Amino acid sequence: MTKLQITLTDQEAMALGYGASNLGYSLTKFVKFLLGQKAVEWNKNIPSYQLSKKAVEGLEKSMKDYKDGKFTEVKSLMELVD
Numbered sequence: 228m229t230k231l232q233i234t235l236t237d238q239e240a241m242a243l244g245y246g247a248s249n250l251g252y253s254l255t256k257f258v259k260f261l262l263g264q265k266a267v268e269w270n271k272n273i274p275s276y277q278l279s280k281k282a283v284e285g286l287e288k289s290m291k292d293y294k295d296g297k298f299t300e301v302k303s304l305m306e307l308v309d
């Protein structure tokens with residue numbers, strides 16, 4: 228979770244406070260609501276792509292191997308060069 232601190236002008240706080248009171252929200256909850264609505268709107272414009280069946284199978288195998296302890300911790304890229 229991310230914590231955000233903002234500074235509003237008196238006019239911004241008054242305008243947002245009016246909107247908040249009309250909905251029965253505190254100023255903080257109203258601003259959080261507005262930001263959440265905008266985030267949902269922006270998310271709709273983010274393209275998504277379907278992984279190929281081969282990629283999904285590779286990912287599932289890698290996840291299983293990780294859970295089964297079949298992995299090696301690499302502390303340096305130089306370990307991979309040798």
